[in-house]
Amino acid sequence: xxxxxxxxxxxxxxxxxxxxxxxxxxxxxxxxxxxxxxxxxxxxxxxxxxxxxxxxxxxxxxxxxxxxxxxxxxxxxxxxxxxxxxxxxxxxxxxxxxxxxxxxxxxxxxxxxxxxxxxxxxxxxxxxxxxxxxxxxx
Amino acid sequence: xxxxxxxxxxxxxxxxxxxxxxxxxxxxxxxxxxxxxxxxxxxxxxxxxxxxxxxxxxxxxxxxxxxxxxxxxxxxxxxxxxxxxxxxxxxxxxxxxxxxxxxxxxxxxxxxxxxxxxxxxxxxxxxxxxxxxxxxxxxxx
Numbered sequence: 001x002x003x004x005x006x007x008x009x010x011x012x013x014x015x016x017x018x019x020x021x022x023x024x025x026x027x028x029x030x031x032x033x034x035x036x037x038x039x040x041x042x043x044x045x046x047x048x049x050x051x052x053x054x055x056x057x058x059x060x061x062x063x064x065x066x067x068x069x070x071x072x073x074x075x076x077x078x079x080x081x082x083x084x085x086x087x088x089x090x091x092x093x094x095x096x097x098x099x100x101x102x103x104x105x106x107x108x109x110x111x112x113x114x115x116x117x118x119x120x121x122x123x124x125x126x127x128x129x130x131x132x133x134x135x136x137x138x
Numbered sequence: 139x140x141x142x143x144x145x146x147x148x149x150x151x152x153x154x155x156x157x158x159x160x161x162x163x164x165x166x167x168x169x170x171x172x173x174x175x176x177x178x179x180x181x182x183x184x185x186x187x188x189x190x191x192x193x194x195x196x197x198x199x200x201x202x203x204x205x206x207x208x209x210x211x212x213x214x215x216x217x218x219x220x221x222x223x224x225x226x227x228x229x230x231x232x233x234x235x236x237x238x239x240x241x242x243x244x245x246x247x248x249x250x251x252x253x254x255x256x257x258x259x260x261x262x263x264x265x266x267x268x269x270x271x272x273x274x275x276x277x278x279x
Binding site for chain 1: 170171173174175176177179181186187188192194195196199200203213216217218219220221222223224225226227270277
């Protein structure tokens with residue numbers, strides 16, 4: 001194997017969407033169960049103004065990583081970058097769908113840096129996270 | 139005895155440094171993470187082009203994110219922004235530690251935020267594995 005070739009990528013290309021139902025058990029496994037946590041203590045989350053426990057924003061960065069590893073492979077694991085803004089809370093029971101499209105390809109030494117603009121929507125079509133991620137191609 | 143203060147905009151200092159506990163990456167951490175984010179890529183369990191298995195690139199993100207807990211009582215917080223740069227893959231058996239420094243704090247629309255830059259290293263070799271920065275909202279009392 002090796003880096004994906006830049007010739008096989010075109011600007012504007014859409015990445016296959018990635019859908020993630022988020023169960024409370026997954027949030028528990030990710031964040032660790034403890035009292036007085038907005039992630040794993042439903043009553044505490046309600047006291048803080050949320051209808052249900054919140055998935056950590058970091059869980060959504062894992063979905064971006066998964067999408068980018070599927071798209072660029074090695075060039076994301078070594079040399080990848082990600083910049084995200086969490087714009088709306090994600091609650092236990094939500095289903096997120098990640099979308100991404102190739103925004104640019106720029107020379108970086110002998111390789112190309114491929115930048116993907118992505119966004120994440122919940123089941124109501126509300127954006128919960130936006131940003132860009134990049135990795136290297138040959 | 140060290141007394142932990144409750145974190146707040148007033149007590150956090152720009153330039154303040156944090157360090158996480160060290161953490162040995164174990165097979166069960168890979169399993170738990172794969173379940174949590176439903177990502178069972180074969181590179182995490184079988185083999186990878188890097189020679190042997192690697193772990194999910196963001197598996198150690200929480201180590202960096204919770205560094206401030208080593209100095210403050212943090213009752214709750216919202217994560218506003220996150221940046222990662224993946225330098226070298228992380229593997230099971232590595233002992234890793236994150237180092238951070240507060241580089242900014244600011245108020246926006248009546249809410250307080252702190253910005254921390256971080257580096258996660260292989261403690262034994264000193265190799266930088268991941269670096270980046272994150273912005274966290276400081277909850278009011």
